Amino acid sequence: MSKRRKLAWTGGVLVLAAAVTLFLVKDPLTMPGSHRVEVYGLNEEISGETQDPPGFLGRTLGMCDADTYYAQDGDKKLCLVLNGPLGQVPAARKDGKVTVAAADVPKLRQLAGEDTTLVLMAGGPAAVIPVAALTDGQPVSVSALS
Template sequence: MNVQVAAKVTHRKVKAVAAGAAVAAVLSAGFAFLGDDAVPSGAHTVQFYTVDDEISYPASGDRRPGLLSRQLGLCDGDTHYVEYAGGGHCLVLDGPLGDITAQGGDQGAVLPPATHGEVLDLVREQAYGEPTTRVILEYDGAFVGVVSLSSLDAASPVTATPID
């Protein structure tokens, strides 16, 4: 009788583990495909954050977060995981600093020249420590692009580097 009880318990454990694995797989797939991270065609309001370059770092090797953390977009409690320009990055963000208008389309988020001065002014207002070199754009709850502040010259539109 003990063998039958042990077999039933083992069978139930196997089912529980399989069910747990199935739920984890569905959740991971759901996070991977949740929403469309691109800015749709036309003019849209996006929020922007500055990147604290002093404490942000490339997420490679032993500094790369695990699969679940990457799916959730976190390196740790206050550091966001984003992939752009061919690699992963753990970024500490300040903001949102404000809303600006970006043009969406096939090329990604584009900042028209009229917004450049506003972005630079708001970045200067909150500046402390090391100078800020880049901002992150957020649309509809998702990070969609990275913009180097050195590219904002008020003369021509700037296309953000898309976040994968």
């Protein structure tokens, strides 16, 4: 193999490794196991569903506009306005669900304060958790956002 060809292969491998590393660091929930995620309150008055998703750049950045995060919950396209960060909790993603262990549910309740809905952020919105769904002594498991 020529020297030029080796350099091209090496460069390609390095770019691929950098892209994979950036992806995994940006959203730790893509890795197996439990990871610390930021907890935010959802400003329900100005958050909601949208008929038209943002353009390519907006979807790439995960934003509907300058202060609104874009996420999909199944077929629903959401623009979420967040309050916080309120704190951190460990969470894990598996089989399309984000789960917070039973031991951390009281902390979620405490972080919620006046908020009625929480959003877990891991490189972007990972899950929406209604505070009413939190039961002490039981883990909370909700659909993962994409």
